[in-house]
Amino acid sequence: MASIITGLQGLPPAEHPKGHPFVAGSYDELEKVHMAPYLDCISQHVCTVMASFSSYNGQKMHSHKFLLTDVLKNKLGFKGFVISDWGGIDKLKDNGDPEGAEYRVCAALGINAGIDMVLGRLDLVKFQEDLISLVEAGEVPISRIDDAVERILRVKFAAGIFEHPFSDRSLLDLVGCKLHREIAREAVRKSLVLLKNGKDPEKPLLPLDKNARKILVAGTHADDLGYQCGAWTVSWTGDSGSTTIGTTILDAIKQTVGPETEVIFEQCPTADTLSAHDFAFAIVAVGEPPYAEYISSKTELVIPSDLADMICSVADRVPTLLVLITGRPIELKPEMLEKIDALVAAWLPGTEGNGITDVFFGDYDFMGRLPVSWFKTLDQLPMDPGSNLYDPLFPVGFGLTHGPKMKTYSI
Missing domain, CATH: 3.40.50.1700 (Glycoside hydrolase family 3 C-terminal domain)
Incomplete structure (x- = not known):
């Protein structure tokens, strides 16, 4: 059993934080063992996928363009949107990425990797300013923004929230009645x-x-x-x-x-x-x-x-x-x-x-x-x-x- 666990999880680097799994192994193994459920979920029209806090072969999932974009979106044909975990973009700075202490760089890494919607711990104005700056500087292509917006709107239209909003403010008084x-x-x-x-x-x-x-x-x-x-x-x-x-x-x-x-x-x-x-x-x-x-x-x-x-x-x-x-x-x-x-x-x-x-x-x-x-x-x-x-x-x-x-x- 110990060898199976080691084979699936890999050995985490020294001082790897608790609760943030470190996964190691070959891509062939990943595809043969772990990808089947994702194919089934996508065929059932799952609309959102959340990037995990885990790392795969030393690279954090929130900056893993190969898995988020090349595999999930392109190879598996996922048409919904990828959302970050809470503060997942922020945590890229803990991974030794180039200039990782600067949130602006973390945002570029995550969005270019395929994150379409960001759950962030920093204030919204800071994120907006950094993202606009990244697009204006050409560090995040406008095509990447267009793709993210298209994916988010596609899910919202499919859910019918523009024609039939999920919230009805007239019901607020019923909460805690x-x-x-x-x-x-x-x-x-x-x-x-x-x-x-x-x-x-x-x-x-x-x-x-x-x-x-x-x-x-x-x-x-x-x-x-x-x-x-x-x-x-x-x-x-x-x-x-x-x-x-x-x-x-x-x-x-x-x-x-x-x-x-x-x-x-x-x-x-x-x-x-x-x-x-x-x-x-x-x-x-x-x-x-x-x-x-x-x-x-x-x-x-x-x-x-x-x-x-x-x-x-x-x-x-x-x-x-x-x-x-x-x-x-x-x-x-x-x-x-x-x-x-x-x-x-x-x-x-x-x-x-x-x-x-x-x-x-x-x-x-x-x-x-x-x-x-x-x-x-x-x-x-x-x-x-x-x-x-x-x-x-x-x-x-x-x-x-x-x-x-x-x-x-x-x-």
Whole structure:
């Protein structure tokens, strides 16, 4: 297997950046092994092809005229347009190309190679000025511009967007309307997975009492709408804080409990706070900061030690529901699991925090089941349910329901 991988991927140069594959091999091999799917896609009238961040035999794809133009457009007969990846033109300067530090040169390399539409990180005015200058200087032929424009317009005409625009501004007021939010709230309710409910199954913590005298809410993710939404929402990698309109878990709790219930929020409760109040229970929400693409590649998928210590400190004094706001399983230490009374995987619930409290306080039952195995330790990854070594913390398909006679579902 190792020799096959080496044969397909090649050996990347020293210090080659993560997430930007380096592919090596002969053109004959490339044509025989990898080109067939492209021929089939083109025959099915695929209209756009994105150049990858990868390099082929040391040359970045965004400047590879042979593959983008000679092969894709001329030999394979692709009539649509080639679009760059985000910042792909900019990254040509990292490849040691002549005068590569100058964006103007990178733009010429990419467009002359066959890039028809550019997704750029630099400002639009800078790109426009450089491209006009390149054409006026004859460094980018006007015929190349004409070809790119023709290809882009061909796709737009074929899609009918001039006669039947895809966007209808009269519908803007519907975005985020009450119906949309009700559906999003329902999706939250149905996706929550109950993993533990009570140290003693005969004495479950959930559903929670709406009329409890005093409730503690804690954790980094309890009052952070950006963390609830995750990445690829308002921004690429996501952010923290009030990034959009919605309801945090804390706000949803305050809206759900009775008028006589006191809700105290402290992100990291101190010993004084815990000893000064007689809390009926605590809801602690923690997880990962938002992430996307290569930023998510980590050697550890764990709750940070300071947060784990906080959770244990709270659970030592107060019946505790731990809520995990994360797009994937994370490692849960046995000592923490023993201390907490209940555990829920809430994933990335988005803007409608009320969907969480709908279930926590008993208006709806839990319906979610794990779509993946939840590992005990990182060294178990990747997990194979068909292996005789399969020993997860929670198996794929696992999920509990409310009540003294809790049901357990698993696949």
